[in-house]
Amino acid sequence: MTALLSIRDLRIAYRRDGIEVPALKGVSLDMEAGERLAIIGESGSGKSTLALAVAGLLARGSEIDGTINWKIPKSQAPHSFALPSVLPDISPTRGEISSSAAGSPPATPAVGETDRDSSISPQVGEMSGRTEGGAVERQPFHLHDRPLLLGRDIGFVFQDPSSSLDPVMPIGKQIAEVARTHLDLTWREAYAKAKTLLQRVRLPDPDSALHAYPHQLSGGQKQRVAIAAAIAAGPKILIADEATSALDTIVQAEIVALIRRLVSEDGMTLIFISHDIALAASLADRIAVLRRGELIELGETSQIVNAPQQAYTRALLDAHLGLDAEPQLDRQGTSA
């Protein structure tokens, strides 16, 4: 079986004042359709960078090397999608989304030419890539005649929930707009869908919440709205960057159950970024551990949790603050 997502030797550096700051140093990873992958690692290890890169959302000016290939099958088995209407216009003759960055192997069906020195800055939803010194326009994340679309192909929940919400638009309209744009619905249908989605993410009183502005919601409520917007068009891939970090355990458990259902019933593929290793383990088939831009360990969840190969992974497991263990913090102040 071919991988849905194939990442080879991905290197990403941010450029600041002419200096390159490496964020990912040669990451390779494959994902199957329908798989649930968790990415864990310490702050600054490159988790968000990896997530943004695979969604084609990296800021312009970042240096990318290596390849990211998406292969989305042109027809899904009918039972594998609960919402077939969600994917109305993937062209039947062209079923492959692929992307290629500089240095991609010739076998990769890249759009545009590969050019060793060029840097790309994929922007999902925008037709133009960056042009380098008069070279061909790059559209690295591309389904031959259209880019990989945020919302329709990939749902992205950003680490910072307010950055995905428009502060001056009622939240019902924000969700409805995603559904309307990608699912070809009328406004009335889109609003009905928005309300259903708010129910699915367990927002209290969805009727009045439709008319609320982001500042009128609590942190956890905003996070749930961001999740609702991300899944509104029934994307095949959901990338959730710390999407449940502001939620209490009760709502978190409900959101995790919702994500599980989306994966099993709607055939969604999940990339779940979390600093909470227990949460990651409860949701993922496999866990990838990033450290300082490198993928230091990747394995089945049970292997990572029970038989980690790396000391760093063990340290992450030991640092988990559960209710069962004695907290390791020194509260009595002997160290002054």
Next chain:
Amino acid sequence: MSVLAVTNLTKRYHRGGKPFAAVDEVSFDVGPAETLALAGPSGSGKSTIARLVLRLIEPDAGRIDFEGANFLALSGAALRARRARLQMVFQDPLAAFNPRATVARVLDDPLRIHGIAPRSERPHRIAALLERVGLDTGLAARAIHEISGGQRQRVAIARAIATRPSLIVLDEAVSALDVSVRGQILELLLDLQRQERIAYLFISHDLGVIRAVADRVVILDAGRIAESGDARAVIADPQSAVGKALVAAMPKLIRNRP
């Protein structure tokens, strides 16, 4: 005497045309160098209490005493002076800063505005603050949007401690941090508390974290206090329905240790 005492605090909003109390007659106090945690489900009123205590919004009823003074009666210069003693670290570090400002600028502001250090001393102070929160001093020149989420949160903590406050309100300040950094930050907070006798109003939905850092906990439900008491005792054996539900839903890490 307590650093902060809140009495019958009430804040109402409208939802679907009807008024409802986001915070409903809430009373608690925080002693010097004490950590009081506020826990409770999403939407239970935790952040609203934080905003009220910081006077970012005004209550409909109730009283707030800070360092022995009626905080709601202060205004102008007296309020500004008192505010240096009351700092905050929020859930969402990006929203708290201008993303284009450099880290150095973010830390320079409080030192300058509150006259903490003369200009010549500030670069040194900034470097010391960064080291204090476990950040490389080289980060000083970077823009806020050019550092990771966890790094930003550490900058926010560095800024909060810059003015030597007596109370810091932390709203989900460690929720987005990975466990290793979170452990370091919690250690740092406890260390600062011991050395400088800072009190914390520590808001978190994470009972594991609360159990590790808080002396006492108040559990809120729909704007009201459901129960309160010694943090570890309450979490070990919650009495209220909401406390029981929060504990039962904790994700558990089941490991077969070799």
